Amino acid sequence: MVEGKMMLDIVTPERKLVSAEVDEVTAPGFYGEFGVLPQHTPYLCQLGVGVLSYRTGSARYFVSVIEGYAEVGPEKITILAEHAERAEDIDAERAQEARQRAQERMTGQKSEEELDFDRAELALKRAITRISVANQSGLNN
Amino acid sequence: MKLVAASKVRRAQERIESARPYSEKIEELVNSLAAKVSADTHPLLRDDMKDDRVLLLVITSDKGLCGGYNTNLLRQAFQFLRKREEEGKETEIIVVGRKGRDFLARREFSFKEQFTDVYGKIDFALATQLAEIMTKAYLEESFDEVHIITTEFRTILSQSPRLSRLLPLAPPVPEAIDAQGDPVAAEYIYEPSMEGVLDSILPRHVRVQIYRSLLDAEASEFGARMTAMDNASRNAEEMIGALTLQMNRVRQASITTELLEVVAGADALA
Numbered sequence: 338m339v340e341g342k343m344m345l346d347i348v349t350p351e352r353k354l355v356s357a358e359v360d361e362v363t364a365p366g367f368y369g370e371f372g373v374l375p376q377h378t379p380y381l382c383q384l385g386v387g388v389l390s391y392r393t394g395s396a397r398y399f400v401s402v403i404e405g406y407a408e409v410g411p412e413k414i415t416i417l418a419e420h421a422e423r424a425e426d427i428d429a430e431r432a433q434e435a436r437q438r439a440q441e442r443m444t445g446q447k448s449e450e451e452l453d454f455d456r457a458e459l460a461l462k463r464a465i466t467r468i469s470v471a472n473q474s475g476l477n478n
Numbered sequence: 479m480k481l482v483a484a485s486k487v488r489r490a491q492e493r494i495e496s497a498r499p500y501s502e503k504i505e506e507l508v509n510s511l512a513a514k515v516s517a518d519t520h521p522l523l524r525d526d527m528k529d530d531r532v533l534l535l536v537i538t539s540d541k542g543l544c545g546g547y548n549t550n551l552l553r554q555a556f557q558f559l560r561k562r563e564e565e566g567k568e569t570e571i572i573v574v575g576r577k578g579r580d581f582l583a584r585r586e587f588s589f590k591e592q593f594t595d596v597y598g599k600i601d602f603a604l605a606t607q608l609a610e611i612m613t614k615a616y617l618e619e620s621f622d623e624v625h626i627i628t629t630e631f632r633t634i635l636s637q638s639p640r641l642s643r644l645l646p647l648a649p650p651v652p653e654a655i656d657a658q659g660d661p662v663a664a665e666y667i668y669e670p671s672m673e674g675v676l677d678s679i680l681p682r683h684v685r686v687q688i689y690r691s692l693l694d695a696e697a698s699e700f701g702a703r704m705t706a707m708d709n710a711s712r713n714a715e716e717m718i719g720a721l722t723l724q725m726n727r728v729r730q731a732s733i734t735t736e737l738l739e740v741v742a743g744a745d746a747l748a
Contacts, residue, residue, distance in 0.1 A: 348503065350602045350689055352496040367670045381507070382669040383678055406507065406679065417503055419602075419682070 343375040345391055347400060347416040354421050355400065361392040362414055364407050373409055380409040386462045388470050389416065399424040401470040403463055422467065429471040436464035479543070480711060483704035487634055490697035494631060497693060501686045508683045511676045512647070519673065521617055522680045523647050531568045533590065533612065533621045534559065535644070535688070537628040537695040538578030540597055544699055545706030547629065548577040551639040555627045558641060559587060570621070572611065574692070590615070600696055605689035613684055616645045628691040629698035635705060637698035644687060647680065 345362055347355040363372045365387025373380075384405045391398055405418035439461035443454060518524055536555050538548045555578075559569050573579045574593045582589070591611055596604055615621045624645040629637050668675050 346499070348500045350497055350500045350605075350686060351493075353499050367674070371669075379666045380669070381666040381675060383675050406675070408503070408507070415503060417500055417507075 341375055343373075343377075343411075344413045345416070346413070347389075347402075347418060347421055349405075349418050349421050354418075354423065355391075355398075357391070357393060359391045359393050362389070363391075364389045364416065365402060366407070373407075373414055376411045377409050377414075378411075380407070382407045382409070384416070384418065386459070386466055388466060388473070389421075390473075399470045399473045401427065401463075401466045403466070420463075422470070424470045424473060427467050427471040429468060432464050432467040432471060436461060436468060439464055480704055480707035483700045483707055487697060487700035487704055490693065490700055491631070491634075494690075494693045494697055497690060501690050504679065504683050504686050507675075508647075508679055511672065511679065514672065515676060520676060520680060522613070522645060522684070530566070531570070531619075531621045531623075532562050533615050533624045534569065534571050535608065535612065535624070535626045535628075535691075536571055536573045536575075536578045536582070537626070537691055538573070538575035538581075539695070539699040540576040540594055541699075542577065543706060544703035545709075547637070547699055547702035547706075548575075548581070551627060551629055552578060552581045554639045554641060555582075556585070558625070558627070570615075572608070574608075574695075596692075597696060597699070600692050602685070602689055605685050605692060608688050609681065609685040612644065612688075613681060626688065626691050628695045629702075631694045631697040631701060634701045637701055640694075644684060647683070 342358045342360060343362075345355060345357050345359045346353065361372065361374055363370055364382075365385045367383045367385060370387065371382070384402055384407055386403050387401075389400045389402045391400075401420075401422045401424075402416065402418045403420040405416060405421075408415045408417070439457050442457040443461065512523060515523075534555065536551070538551060542548070559571070562569050569587070570590045571582060571587050572591045572593075573582060573589060574596060576594045579589070579592050579594060593604075593608075612624050616624050623643065625641060626644050627639060627641045630640040631637055666672075
């Protein structure tokens with residue numbers, strides 16, 4: 338372990354997505370975004386839906402995260418995400434379509450059940466997250 | 479067919495391995511959290527000991543030609559169900575795979591749900607769907623016990639049925655936590671709170687366990703098929719050898735008889 342760095346592991350039920358030595362991580366927490374630097378105090382956080390980013394040197398990477406947990410230790414941070422995708426793996430067009438569908442559903446069926454609305458809202462949130470991750474990586478390259 | 483199964487078993491094995499870090503970590507967190515709260519704090523941990531309705535998830539394959547894979551599992555499932563029924567309990571079944579459905583339908587068990595044609599596209603979404611049905615059954619429909627029976631994948635050559643209780647979640651064994659030797663875990667800062675994290679992690683734990691069971695079953699099926707097909711090829715080769723030998727003997731015998739007849743005929747003329 339290089340001094341002043343920490344290990345970041347991002348795992349999903351389907352695979353291990355990222356395993357890297359990083360300088361800094363920001364993640365979407367339950368109450369809002371939080372940042373972690375090496376030597377953080379032990380911290381266990383439920384994650385929401387949003388953009389996780391990490392920095393190694395001057396390179397910054399983006400990952401979309403949908404629900405999960407972050408377990409933070411002084412030298413190691415483990416992200417257990419229900420879904421996670423690296424920016425370069427995201428199909429921006431599909432995400433756009435998903436956003437459109439979700440929006441239509443939300444505006445279309447006002448009289449429908451509450452559950453459907455919540456679902457559409459969640460889908461919209463996911464789509465927006467994925468789009469913003471995909472865009473950020475575009476700026477980076 | 480053996481080679482097909484061999485390549486599939488390898489892929490399935492990789493999937494199990496890539497799912498492992500997540501499920502192990504979740505399990506670790508659940509154990510360390512559950513150890514700190516009493517079982518009454520969460521309905522998924524609580525065991526009200528009434529035990530009169532039992533739900534069993536049976537995971538079998540869609541296709542046959544895989545040796546004793548389904549037979550072994552179904553025999554155990556059948557014994558389990560019979561035993562519970564003898565004890566006067568009501569049983570219901572969720573079945574995955576055509577083989578299990580056919581077997582249990584013939585024996586007139588009642589199905590709650592059935593899933594067929596899921597193999598080849600097992601993903602976390604399916605596990606989530608199953609978990610929702612089972613958790614709902616446990617929390618709202620007065621099932622007091624939820625079990626899973628699946629085939630555990632140990633190695634390519636060894637698989638065996640495993641019956642485990644899914645709900646209520648088994649209280650963690652204190653030694654197991656000590657053995658992990660993680661004193662840091664006691665001093666976490668929780669967001670939103672310990673109870674909040676526990677609340678959301680328990681349903682997830684259920685999903686992960688179901689997902690693992692499905693992956694195990696899939697890999698086991700291919701493993702069992704590989705062994706079965708290997709045996710079948712070997713038996714066929716043996717049979718071909720024996721039959722070829724027999725064919726040659728018969729042919730030779732008939733040639734010998736013909737020769738004898740020719741010679742005898744020539745002798746008679748001379």
